[in-house]
Amino acid sequence: MTTSALEPRWSTPDLTAAIKDHYDGLIDLYEDLWGEHIHHGYWAEGEPDPGRHAAQVRLVEELIAFGPVPEGARVLDAGCGIGASAVHLAGALGCTVDGITISAEQISRAEAKAAEAKVTDRTRFRLVDAMHTDYPDDTFDVVWALESCELMPDKQAFLAECRRVLKPGGTLLAATWCARDDRLAPDETRLLHRIYRDFVVSHVLPLDAYRDLAAGLGLTDIRTADWSPRVWDTWKLSTDIVKPVVRDPSVIWRLVRAKGMDIFRFLNSVPLMKQAYERDVMRYGVLRATKPR
Secondary structure (H helix, E strand, O other), X not given: OOOOOOOOOOOHHHHHHHHHHHHHHHHHHHHHHHOOOOOOOOOOOOXXXXXXXXXXXXXXXXXHHHOOOXXXXXXEEEOOOOOHHHXXXXXXXXXXXXXXXXXXXXXXXXXXXXXXXXXXXXXXEEEOOOOOOOOOOOOEEEEEEEOXXXXXXXXXXXXXXXHHHEEEEEEEEEEEEEEOOXXXXXXXXXXXXXXXXXXXXXXXXXXXXXXXXXXXXXXXXXXXXXXXXXXXXXXXXXXXXXXXXXXXXXXXXHHHHHHOOHXXXXXXXXXXXXXXXXXXXXXXXXXXXXXOO
16 A cells, blocks of 8 residues: 555556446435536636536636637547536537546436437447547547546556547646645645545646646647636535535435445545645646647
């Protein structure tokens, strides 16, 4: 077992199995608590609070603008979750989107969402490991990775695969959980390890490390930004959402019967994330980079 918070916490086979079990088993609970977009929200400075769900859509829109993602682009959504971003890209921008994940339940939900939004002609969802895809070289205009980098046990291999499938001139666009830096105190390392266990993620890196990895792979026009102040209200609100569940024993035991004992770790992970942001252990970073022509 590694003692560093910036190295993989799981073996790759164990992580893959744990991610499948976690999301296949808890996807409906995630959607009940977080809504259609199972990721952070974005609250713009000085603007009225639009509400949690609108903030999640805003994050997608801000990431589109950060790229930018061109209208009609062919996009690989690497770690597509339940398909909300893919559906948004297809509907709002007319993109053709392939969404890939290793969770069969996520595929089912994504396909249902695409059908509801009437974008099945521009979306396809596949059970594929984002670190080892079967796409030919130079396939996509954009690779979109919204909160999937933290799941990847080998960040360099994942970014290399993203580069491979991008067309020359194409854009890699990622938003990911990040560590503050590589100088974490022992108690900060323990906090991240608990988050890795309960959220079933591999590990996080500082944002500068992603910049270095992208540069080392020959990507150009690299830009990064720290969105932590814009997104961390996600965990204040999520803690409030989980509190009624935690306080009602009948709800807890109904969930245990349906989902197993891992439900306790799931519910505990929300206040852990809030604590990690408050202590400036966890940050939220975005990266865009271009594959040379």
